[in-house]
Amino acid sequence: MPELPEVETTIRGLAPFLQHATIKEVILKRKNLRFDFEKNFAKKLEGQEIINISRRAKYLLFSLSNNDTLISHLGMSGSFKIIKDFANHQAKKHEHVIFSLHHQEYKNLTLIYTDPRRFGFMDISSDISNNRFLAKLGVEPLSNHFNTAYLVEQFKGRNLPIKTALLDQTIIAGLGNIYVCEALWQARIHPKTPIKSLIDKNNKPDERLEILVPAIISILNQAIKAGGSSLKDFTNANGEQGYFQHSFDVYGRTNQPCNKENCSGIIKKITQSGRSSFYCDKCQNKPVDLEL
DNA sequence: ACTTTGACCTGTGCGC
DNA sequence: TGCGCACAGGTCAAAG
Numbered sequence: 442m443p444e445l446p447e448v449e450t451t452i453r454g455l456a457p458f459l460q461h462a463t464i465k466e467v468i469l470k471r472k473n474l475r476f477d478f479e480k481n482f483a484k485k486l487e488g489q490e491i492i493n494i495s496r497r498a499k500y501l502l503f504s505l506s507n508n509d510t511l512i513s514h515l516g517m518s519g520s521f522k523i524i525k526d527f528a529n530h531q532a533k534k535h536e537h538v539i540f541s542l543h544h545q546e547y548k549n550l551t552l553i554y555t556d557p558r559r560f561g562f563m564d565i566s567s568d569i570s571n572n573r574f575l576a577k578l579g580v581e582p583l584s585n586h587f588n589t590a591y592l593v594e595q596f597k598g599r600n601l602p603i604k605t606a607l608l609d610q611t612i613i614a615g616l617g618n619i620y621v622c623e624a625l626w627q628a629r630i631h632p633k634t635p636i637k638s639l640i641d642k643n644n645k646p647d648e649r650l651e652i653l654v655p656a657i658i659s660i661l662n663q664a665i666k667a668g669g670s671s672l673k674d675f676t677n678a679n680g681e682q683g684y685f686q687h688s689f690d691v692y693g694r695t696n697q698p699c700n701k702e703n704c705s706g707i708i709k710k711i712t713q714s715g716r717s718s719f720y721c722d723k724c725q726n727k728p729v730d731l732e733l
Numbered sequence: 734a735c736t737t738t739g740a741c742c743t744g745t746g747c748g749c
Numbered sequence: 750t751g752c753g754c755a756c757a758g759g760t761c762a763a764a765g
Contacts (some may be wrong), residue, residue, distance in 0.1 A: 475742085559742055570749070601736075608759090617756055741761095746756090
């Protein structure tokens with residue numbers, strides 16, 4: 442479910458409750474999510490103060506007072522919620538991890554991790570730069586390391602459809618299916634376009650790549666902004682985190698008209714490397730020399 | 734080394 | 750209404 446903006450929104454929502462809270466007890470309702478929890482998972486966390494929480498790609502990072510980091514990925518369906526009155530909390534299905542916290546201002550808080558599909562996972566690392574999940578991630582799209590020169594560097598000598606390349610977390614860390622579809626639509630690039638056709642012989646980026654980079658940045662920033670405004674109730678009774686339902690320009694809009702001004706195209710849906718791609722059959726130029 | 738495919742799970746919504 | 754099937758916003762590991 443969550444892509445970079447949803448994870449960023451989660452971090453911002455949790456931060457006021459978790460920063461400087463102490464983990465009193467961790468209860469695992471099952472032995473695994475996507476992977477088994479490591480031995481002594483709960484013990485390693487109990488007694489630690491959460492110094493800071495931050496995001497890397499789609500991972501949440503909880504920095505602890507002993508310099509360990511609790512790393513959490515939400516998979517497709519994971520979410521966190523904060524409960525202020527756990528005594529009266531009705532346990533729901535798929536609540537897999539319960540963190541009992543003490544917070545100076547809010548006193549007793551409970552952080553609950555819910556994940557129906559259990560594609561999420563958690564890991565504790567003493568050295569995040571060498572962590573198996575984090576070490577090979579590519580650039581943050583909202584950092585200034587992300588630019589067309591970087592993409593050229595990454596793309597040259599390889600051949601993938603642009604859609605696949607943008608989903609590759611070792612190239613750009615944090616993009617997911619929705620925002621990739623949206624960004625390609627904005628830049629008018631067909632999702633099947635081979636990346637080598639976006640770079641010329643002299644390693645000069647095609648002008649569509651020059652459009653794509655700012656498109657990605659602005660889409661992510663808009664989504665974070667929208668998420669922030671839907672975040673008011675992080676601790677409400679249902680505790681549900683309420684991922685904002687944007688209206689997207691292409692994602693999920695099969696057979697509907699293209700939203701680009703003066704475009705009479707229709708949104709099509711295709712499958713690429715097992716995932717759905719949505720694109721406008723008119724304004725997202727069909728790659729030359731490619732059977733579609 | 735690069736690219737593709739399969740696997741991991743449950744819930745939901747659609748057609749019949 | 751019930752059933753079966755396709756599909757869902759992710760990523761790792763194994764196979765090509």
